[in-house]
Amino acid sequence: MVNRMIQPKKNIDKSRKLRHVCYDIRGPVLEKANTLIAAGHDILKLNIGNPAPFGLYAETRLKQALIDQLDAAQGYGESKGLFAARQAIHAHNMNHGFKNTSVDDIIIGNGVSELIVMAMQALLDDGDEMLIPMPDYPLWTAATHLAGGLARHYLCDEHNDWRPNLADIESKISKKTKGILVINPNNPTGSVYDKDTLVAITELARKHNLIIFADEIYDKILYDGATHLSIASLQDDLTVITFNGLSKSYRLAGFRAGWLTISGDKARATDYIVGLNMLASMRLCANMQAQFVIAEALNHDHSIYQLTAPGNRLHEQRNVAYERLNQIPGITCTKPRGAIYLFAQLDTQRFNIQNDEQLMLDLVTQQKLLLVQGTAFNWHLPDHFRLVFLPSVPVLHDAMDRLTDFLKDYRQ
Ligand SMILES: Cc1ncc(COP(=O)(O)O)c(C=O)c1O
Incomplete structure (x- = not known):
């Protein structure tokens, strides 16, 4: 006869293969941003290198x-x-x-x-x-x-x-x-x-x-x-x-x-x-x-070079993001010569940063700006973050204003 006794429920755990797997670009900070979006907030997302949402469409x-x-x-x-x-x-x-x-x-x-x-x-x-x-x-x-x-x-x-x-x-x-x-x-x-x-x-x-x-x-x-x-x-x-x-x-x-x-x-x-x-x-x-x-x-020839040449969209956005970041007291960054990101350094003493994920959680909560902390890129210290410079120049200025405001009095 088939045993129809109900077995006690066991948790369904992820496999041990995933024990050492970490993918924080889409981790707790993004979850926080999604919660804020669900509560009706607009979040400025400079967290992933996805060209289309910024109007950068294919030919x-x-x-x-x-x-x-x-x-x-x-x-x-x-x-x-x-x-x-x-x-x-x-x-x-x-x-x-x-x-x-x-x-x-x-x-x-x-x-x-x-x-x-x-x-x-x-x-x-x-x-x-x-x-x-x-x-x-x-x-x-x-x-x-x-x-x-x-x-x-x-x-x-x-x-x-x-x-x-x-x-x-x-x-x-x-x-x-x-x-x-x-x-x-x-x-x-x-x-x-x-x-x-x-x-x-x-x-x-x-x-x-x-x-x-x-x-x-x-x-x-x-x-x-x-x-x-x-x-x-x-x-x-x-x-x-x-x-x-x-x-x-x-x-x-x-x-x-x-x-x-x-x-x-x-x-x-x-x-x-x-x-x-x-x-x-x-x-x-x-x-x-x-x-x-x-x-x-x-x-065939394609149009990316028309975006990266001086005077054109990606080139100008890169310059604005680079210049504005370096103007923020406590931030320095190297000028990128390729790709679509800046990896900027924070003065951890000035802001007393111990935990860069917390920094990004505070930023998204207070300023509705989503960036990614450096440790999500397996960087060894909590002193960097990555910014995507795909948005148009006015949007980048808005992001830089928010970041400047946020860091003005930030202490962790
Ligand atoms: C360095 C690098 N490799 C690979 C990928 C993934 O590319 P794909 O969209 O082809 O999966 C990315 C996406 O951001 C990337 O930055």
Whole structure:
């Protein structure tokens, strides 16, 4: 007979795999902002790099490419991605000097985010280590920990234009280190690395047998004549996995299209590549509609340069945000040469800051301005925050007025 006794209810807990996973960009401060919104307040959100809500829309021809191909996008496609899209990505890679790579070495994903998680899941055994910049784009740290690995954060040096500190990198290499991540142009610092820095990283990778992960999603968002160099173009004897996508340069974050490219020494990574392909197959394919947009985006000139050139929108916004931040007593920041963020330093003594999350909670509560604390980017001290400079100049002035007001008498 079936036992119909009602069992006492047990809590449903998250898995132990998530124990060391932290993603504070969307953590308690955002929850507080959402509570305030639900209570009827308007919140000025300078917390995530999402171009569309600030009126930074994609070109019409890109949206048209999706509309034109909707019929063709109904079925599953190849796990690695649409061939025509991968051909366009390959041509783009060749133009940027990638070494020893083919159409077959590209995997398209639902945004770079999905591919970061796949790349770490396929690579790491429990206890394996990844060198990750500090500050970082925190999904990399979260994905490393989700995969059972350990993120070893290497210092990027604010006094040296936020370049990676090579001695610190080397001091954090152990027998368990599998790879090194380079985010260039960098989120959150806006740093764009020079050739010498990138070459030095390849030398470390060669010496210590590391696979290089290059997150280059901001490669076209550059200011003041900065040039971007793909680390995959520098040598052919190291394995490099490069990530890029449509979210930022093409302002299509909601389409969820990104790709990774394997280049350089692929022979020693044969088994890893099998793992990557296995994970790509397990999710059948990335969303098909957005894949039809990729060739249209990459094969033609696009308008991002018209936003980043002097006198144009992103350039002017970057200048206003940078200048206004540095005018606030107790704040200093480095001028970003790429991407869409400023990572500003706070005088912790002046404001007596012990806890930067509390600072951001106070800011959103008092001024209805949402920023992200530096420790959410795995920064080691409570003395930084990140600001997104996507809003128009008048909105940025409003944000700076609020921040100035807030900090005038702030003591924690
Ligand atoms: C450095 C970096 N990598 C990856 C991503 C995720 O991009 P996607 O929208 O393609 O998932 C972001 C998003 O902000 C980012 O800043």
